[in-house]
Structure formats: C-alpha cells, structure tokens
Amino acid sequence: MPAPKNLFKQALKEGRAQIGLWQALANAYTVEISAGAGYDWLLLDAEHAPNDVPLLVSQLQAMKGTASHAIIRPPIGETWIIKQMLDIGAQTLLIPMVDSREMAETMVKAVRYPPHGVRGVGAALARASAFNRIPDYLPTANDEICLLLQVESRAGLEALDAIASTEGVDGVFIGPADLAADMGYLGGPGAPEVQAEVEKALAKIQAHGKAAGILIGDLSLAKRYLELGATFVAIGNDVTLLANATTKLLDDFKNAEAAKPPADAKVY
Numbered sequence: 697m698p699a700p701k702n703l704f705k706q707a708l709k710e711g712r713a714q715i716g717l718w719q720a721l722a723n724a725y726t727v728e729i730s731a732g733a734g735y736d737w738l739l740l741d742a743e744h745a746p747n748d749v750p751l752l753v754s755q756l757q758a759m760k761g762t763a764s765h766a767i768i769r770p771p772i773g774e775t776w777i778i779k780q781m782l783d784i785g786a787q788t789l790l791i792p793m794v795d796s797r798e799m800a801e802t803m804v805k806a807v808r809y810p811p812h813g814v815r816g817v818g819a820a821l822a823r824a825s826a827f828n829r830i831p832d833y834l835p836t837a838n839d840e841i842c843l844l845l846q847v848e849s850r851a852g853l854e855a856l857d858a859i860a861s862t863e864g865v866d867g868v869f870i871g872p873a874d875l876a877a878d879m880g881y882l883g884g885p886g887a888p889e890v891q892a893e894v895e896k897a898l899a900k901i902q903a904h905g906k907a908a909g910i911l912i913g914d915l916s917l918a919k920r921y922l923e924l925g926a927t928f929v930a931i932g933n934d935v936t937l938l939a940n941a942t943t944k945l946l947d948d949f950k951n952a953e954a955a956k957p958p959a960d961a962k963v964y
C-alpha cells in the first residue's frame with residue numbers, strides 16, 4: 697500500500713481550480729467547521745497564527761475524511777520544521793518568504809527522502825505513514841508531496857523565473873500583503889502598482905508550467921485571478937469571518953426595531 701494519493705496535487709497538474717480558506721484560529725473545532733463548508737483546501741497557518749505542532753496534528757485529524765485538502769504553512773522554510781510537518785501527515789506545504797533559486801532548491805530537498813533529498817527518515821513513528829501501517833510509504837512518499845513556494849518580495853519577483861523553473865516546485869503563491877509592504881505599499885495590496893506585479897507574476901509562473909496561487913479577500917479580484925489562470929486561490933480567512941460576523945451581529949441588534957405585536961395580540 698503506497699502513500700495516500702495527493703488529489704490536490706493531481707488537480708493542480710490537471711489545471712483544475714482549487715478554492716481555499718485560510719485557517720488562523722488555531723484550533724481543530726473551527727477547522728472541522730470550515731472543512732464542512734466544502735472548500736477544496738484549507739491553509740493551516742503556522743506563520744501568522746499561534747499554531748504549534750500538536751495543534752496542527754489536531755487540525756489535520758479534524759480534516760481527515762472531509763473533502764478539504766490540508767495545506768500547512770510553516771513559520772519559515774527550515775528543513776527541520778518541514779520534516780516535522782511532513783511527519784505529522786501534511787502532504788502539501790506552502791513555504792513563506794522564498795526569494796531565490798537556492799532557497800527553492802533547498803525546499804525541494806527538504807521535502808524529499810534521500811537520495812533525492814534530505815528528509816529525515818522517521819516514518820516508523822509518524823502519522824504520515826499511518827504509524828508504519830503503510831508498508832510502502834518510504835518509496836512512494838516523495839511523489840505525493842506537493843511543494844508550494846511563496847514569492848512576496850521584490851527580490852522574489854526578480855528571482856521568479858528561477859524559482860518557478862526549479863524542478864520539484866509544484867506551484868508558486870504570490871503573497872499580496874507582504875509583496876505590497878516590500879514594494880512600499882504597507883497595508884495596500886490593492887494598489888495598482890502591486891496589482892500589476894501580481895498579474896505579471898501569475899502569468900510568469902504559468903509560463904513555467906507551474907500552478908499559480910494567491911490569497912485575496914476581494915471576491916471580484918479572486919475571480920479575475922482565476923480567469924488569469926491561477927489554480928489555487930484562497931478567498932478569505934476564518935479570523936476575519938468571525939471578527940466581522942460578531943461585530944455585525946451586535947451592530948445589527950443595536951439598530952434593530954422591536955417587533956410590533958399584532959393589533960389583536962392578547963397580552964394574557
């Protein structure tokens with residue numbers, strides 16, 4: 697029995713758009729709720745959310761058997777962190793802040809077992825191999841890992857051809873918030889100058905035959921990126937959804953009129 701088939705990776709290879717939702721509430725309960733909504737993927741964020749390895753395990757477990765594919769974003773692209781994320785069972789990783797071919801090649805090696813990489817062999821202890829109950833996990837794991845790299849700086853854009861053409865990189869994600877900040881538009885990913893670079897980058901990634909991805913809360917922009925060929929697009933995040941909904945409910949209540957009882961209402 698081989699490593700589980702990575703259907704998300706397969707969908708990207710076939711050019712089938714995958715719609716995602718960012719998860720930053722760092723708990724299994726809300727991830728399970730989000731997974732029930734039917735998103736193609738959920739991003740479990742360990743860069744900007746208070747996620748540690750045990751919490752990520754609980755979120756992966758909450759997603760098991762749902763239609764949503766789990767993608768983990770580690771806090772940084774470090775080989776030892778990637779080893780842990782793969783061993784707990786993530787098959788798709790989104791690595792932040794990649795800005796050179798050298799880093800892209802290092803990440804490819806980090807997600808592969810020798811001789812094609814340097815991933816440490818701990819499958820006998822790992823959730824990834826169903827605790828060693830997948831007898832052929834070691835020889836089949838590499839092929840079912842989907843490696844997505846984030847380009848989100850001017851240096852990254854400069855190196856985009858090199859990054860996207862690196863063998864073993866399955867997709868490149870443009871981080872609009874950090875790219876905007878690095879371009880001098882902190883808090884303004886919608887600035888025309890930033891949007892122009894985003895669209896050029898999405899085209900360049902596809903020119904190398906790789907999947908292009910992005911996160912954007914503006915649904916019309918999300919649709920535009922899909923029309924431009926992006927195939928893994930996140931359209932929101934759990935924190936903002938919860939914060940906005942709770943604020944709106946109280947505002948709505950404060951502004952609501954009390955219902956007027958029907959004229960013939962009997963008080964007793």
Ligand SMILES: O=C(O)C(=O)C[C@H](O)[C@@H](O)CO
Pocket residue numbers: 744846848870871872873874875911
């Ligand atoms: O730079 C970006 O944009 C991203 O990488 C996504 C953000 O990190 C996400 O947390 C929303 O702000």
